[in-house]
Amino acid sequence: MAKEALDAWRAKLRKIYGIYTGVFVLFVVSLWILESMGLDPKFIGYAFLFGTIGVYAAIGIISRTSIVAEYYVAGRKVPAVFNGMATAADWMSAASFIGMAGALYNLGYDGLAYIMGWTGGYVLLAVLIAPYIRKFGQYTIPDFLEARYGGKLPRFIGIIAAIITSFTYLTAQVTGVGIITSRFIGVPFELGVFLGLAGILVCSFLGGMRAVTWTQVAQYIILIVAYMIPVVAISYKQTGVPIPQIMYGQALQTIEQKQRQLTNDPKEIEVRNIWKNKADDLNQKIKGLPDSWSKGKAEIEEKIKNLPVNDLKRAEAEKALKSYPKTPEEAKEKWKKDMQSAQAMSKPPKSYVQPPADSKGIINFLALTFCLMVGTAGLPHVLMRFYTTPTVREARSSAAWALFFIFLLYFTAPAYAAFARSEVLTNLVGQAFSSLPAWAAKWAGVGLINIKDLNGDGIIQFSEISINPDAVVLATPEIAGLPYVVAGLIAAGGLAAALSTADGLLITIANAISHDLYYKIINPNLSPSARVKIGKALLLVVAVIGAYVASFKLAIIVELVAWAFSLAAATFFPAVVLGIWDKRMNKAGAVTGMIVGLAVTLYYMIGSRFYGVDWFGIKTIASGIFGIPANIIVAFIVSRLTKAPDSEIQSFVDNIRYPKGAVGAGKEE
Amino acid sequence: MVEKETLERYWGETKKNMLTILFIWAIVSYGAALIASSLNSIVIFGFPMGYYMGAQGSITIFVLLNLYNSVYQNKLDIKYGVAEEE
Numbered sequence: 200m201a202k203e204a205l206d207a208w209r210a211k212l213r214k215i216y217g218i219y220t221g222v223f224v225l226f227v228v229s230l231w232i233l234e235s236m237g238l239d240p241k242f243i244g245y246a247f248l249f250g251t252i253g254v255y256a257a258i259g260i261i262s263r264t265s266i267v268a269e270y271y272v273a274g275r276k277v278p279a280v281f282n283g284m285a286t287a288a289d290w291m292s293a294a295s296f297i298g299m300a301g302a303l304y305n306l307g308y309d310g311l312a313y314i315m316g317w318t319g320g321y322v323l324l325a326v327l328i329a330p331y332i333r334k335f336g337q338y339t340i341p342d343f344l345e346a347r348y349g350g351k352l353p354r355f356i357g358i359i360a361a362i363i364t365s366f367t368y369l370t371a372q373v374t375g376v377g378i379i380t381s382r383f384i385g386v387p388f389e390l391g392v393f394l395g396l397a398g399i400l401v402c403s404f405l406g407g408m409r410a411v412t413w414t415q416v417a418q419y420i421i422l423i424v425a426y427m428i429p430v431v432a433i434s435y436k437q438t439g440v441p442i443p444q445i446m447y448g449q450a451l452q453t454i455e456q457k458q459r460q461l462t463n464d465p466k467e468i469e470v471r472n473i474w475k476n477k478a479d480d481l482n483q484k485i486k487g488l489p490d491s492w493s494k495g496k497a498e499i500e501e502k503i504k505n506l507p508v509n510d511l512k513r514a515e516a517e518k519a520l521k522s523y524p525k526t527p528e529e530a531k532e533k534w535k536k537d538m539q540s541a542q543a544m545s546k547p548p549k550s551y552v553q554p555p556a557d558s559k560g561i562i563n564f565l566a567l568t569f570c571l572m573v574g575t576a577g578l579p580h581v582l583m584r585f586y587t588t589p590t591v592r593e594a595r596s597s598a599a600w601a602l603f604f605i606f607l608l609y610f611t612a613p614a615y616a617a618f619a620r621s622e623v624l625t626n627l628v629g630q631a632f633s634s635l636p637a638w639a640a641k642w643a644g645v646g647l648i649n650i651k652d653l654n655g656d657g658i659i660q661f662s663e664i665s666i667n668p669d670a671v672v673l674a675t676p677e678i679a680g681l682p683y684v685v686a687g688l689i690a691a692g693g694l695a696a697a698l699s700t701a702d703g704l705l706i707t708i709a710n711a712i713s714h715d716l717y718y719k720i721i722n723p724n725l726s727p728s729a730r731v732k733i734g735k736a737l738l739l740v741v742a743v744i745g746a747y748v749a750s751f752k753l754a755i756i757v758e759l760v761a762w763a764f765s766l767a768a769a770t771f772f773p774a775v776v777l778g779i780w781d782k783r784m785n786k787a788g789a790v791t792g793m794i795v796g797l798a799v800t801l802y803y804m805i806g807s808r809f810y811g812v813d814w815f816g817i818k819t820i821a822s823g824i825f826g827i828p829a830n831i832i833v834a835f836i837v838s839r840l841t842k843a844p845d846s847e848i849q850s851f852v853d854n855i856r857y858p859k860g861a862v863g864a865g866k867e868e
Numbered sequence: 869m870v871e872k873e874t875l876e877r878y879w880g881e882t883k884k885n886m887l888t889i890l891f892i893w894a895i896v897s898y899g900a901a902l903i904a905s906s907l908n909s910i911v912i913f914g915f916p917m918g919y920y921m922g923a924q925g926s927i928t929i930f931v932l933l934n935l936y937n938s939v940y941q942n943k944l945d946i947k948y949g950v951a952e953e954e
Contacts, residue, residue, distance in 0.1 A: 592945070
């Protein structure tokens with residue numbers, strides 16, 4: 200596009216999204232007024248849910264297209280700032296929006312691995328990859344692998360890795376959508392999943408990347424507004440200054456001081472000993488498997504036999520039998536988990552701000568941070584966004600904008616966590632069970648907060664509270680005493696975060712199959728309109744499969760998402776970076792590197808998770824720490840032992856290194 | 869076409885920029901994490917500095933690094949005459 204046209208286009212976009220933001224604020228304010236006039240909170244939930252999905256649907260319909268370049272890369276005319284917002288929404292999932300503050304609450308310093316890991320990757324992306332990918336200028340990452348290394352094999356490995364990493368991630372997002380919709384409008388989880396599915400499809404089906412991009416910008420605006428309001432209010436309530444990012448230092452001091460007091464509190468020690476006994480009991484039971492399993496089962500069955508039919512205790516025992524592990528293996532897994540959490544509760548609270556004291560803890564912290572950083576820079580759905588800017592120059596500044604927009608949320612998350620923790624330590628611990636604060640009673644009712652009077656003294660001890668990570672962001676509006684409309688806003692924000700990520704992933708998977716596999720490998724004679732049609736059909740199929748898998752609500756999904764980072768880090772990242780920065784890298788090196796990286800990472804993941812493999816005490820979640828160097832070293836050695844890439848490839852590499860002109864091998868369509 | 873020699877010098881400077889940025893990137897994240905417990909003895913405005921670096925300090929520097937990279941590389945393009953024609 201010419202410069203004048205581009206400037207006019209930018210001005211138009213600013214105007215559209217400016218008006219959009221104004222209308223959204225008006226919408227929230229008028230719901231707030233209606234609430235104070237007595238509108239049922241149920242309708243506020245409906246208004247947020249259907250209102251926002253309606254807007255996404257409208258954008259999706261306006262952005263419909265059947266042109267290849269529009270469908271795959273939004274016509275390459277997304278200005279840097281807007282691509283930054285879209286990338287930020289694409290990147291920040293329900294886990295960032297709802298889960299991260301809670302993880303910080305529970306983990307203290309250890310949780311900071313997520314803050315640094317999920318932002319630091321954007322430095323790698325901006326410096327090592329984004330501008331060069333844009334200069335190359337096709338549609339997908341497998342496109343790059345084929346053009347750079349030659350042949351279908353690199354592309355094929357890229358397709359497999361893209362599908363594995365994106366699909367687990369997609370399932371988790373659809374689950375997130377299901378949970379949010381079911382919680383806020385009170386439909387069953389399965390129905391929530393399919394409502395969410397409709398929400399996902401309206402954003403992408405008609406317009407592909409173009410529609411996804413413009414809805415993601417709209418979703419970013421909603422999620423960032425929603426994230427800021429409760430935390431500003433709680434900062435004002437606790438410190439008198441509405442700037443949470445600066446004021447939570449005071450909360451940190453309160454936390455440290457209160458936790459020190461709790462360490463030697465006799466009542467706390469009493470509760471910790473109860474936890475310790477529980478852990479010991481479970482340990483005995485695990486040692487006594489499989490006999491302990493059948494004995495436990497027989498005991499419950501015996502109890503049911505001896506109780507009269509209508510006894511309340513009988514119903515209780517029947518429930519216990521229903522949730523009793525079905526096999527000794529299942530019992531081992533469950534009891535081990537229970538034992539670990541009981542063990543954790545039996546220890547005095549560790550400092551919230553101190554890094555891990557042992558070297559194993561430090562090594563794991565650094566390894567996890569590294570895997571998350573490299574994984575972020577290797578995830579195909581994020582890389583793909585950098586094809587959509589008008590120029591190389593804009594791809595660079597777009598990477599900077601993306602990090603800035605992500606930073607706004609991540610810079611604030613530690614404040615959420617600290618304010619919530621200081622609130623719990625000040626206003627929950629030491630209270631009588633009979634006078635729970637309203638917010639605690641509400642979220643305890645739905646099981647997100649667990650408080651049990653273990654020592655029977657009627658007073659809440661810190662060791663008697665366990666908090667689900669999701670509860671921190673969800674409960675903050677009530678802690679701060681905000682009206683229900685803010686809770687609805689949080690739901691809309693969480694939904695926006697989950698939908699935007701789900702859409703980015705969905706289109707990545709659909710393109711990997713329709714563009715990379717079908718068009719580029721199986722049937723290259725496809726007409727442009729047929730390509731777009733097949734892409735759309737696959738969107739539908741993949742979305743339905745994703746929702747189907749999500750409806751089982753498998754516990755392993757959350758774990759698998761963390762694995763996706765290590766997998767992306769150990770396959771894509773080295774192949775793409777070496778392809779740009781090492782001219783001598785060739786097909787043999789890249790392919791063996793990717794295969795070895797993938798194999799080593801998978802071996803350690805599965806081995807450490809299920810079969811007790813342990814290298815240097817590294818946890819499963821940081822498996823990539825072995826796969827990344829394995830990939831790079833193998834690629835380097837193999838490439839030096841085999842023939843250098845031919846002069847055509849060498850000049851292709853030269854060509855993508857500077858912005859001017861077009862890339863020889865990468866023609867525009 | 870861009871001259872081979874121009875490109876080599878351009879790429880040399882780009883590489884140097886990349887290494888500088890990644891050096892700072894590593895120091896403020898991994899370096900700061902390694903000495904976090906001693907940094908924590910410094911408390912500013914209620915924030916123990918070790919915790920602060922992990923929670924806000926490092927990521928603020930990340931944003932500045934990306935901004936610097938974008939400005940620096942765009943200037944470098946013009947200096948070597950390899951910027952895009954508009």
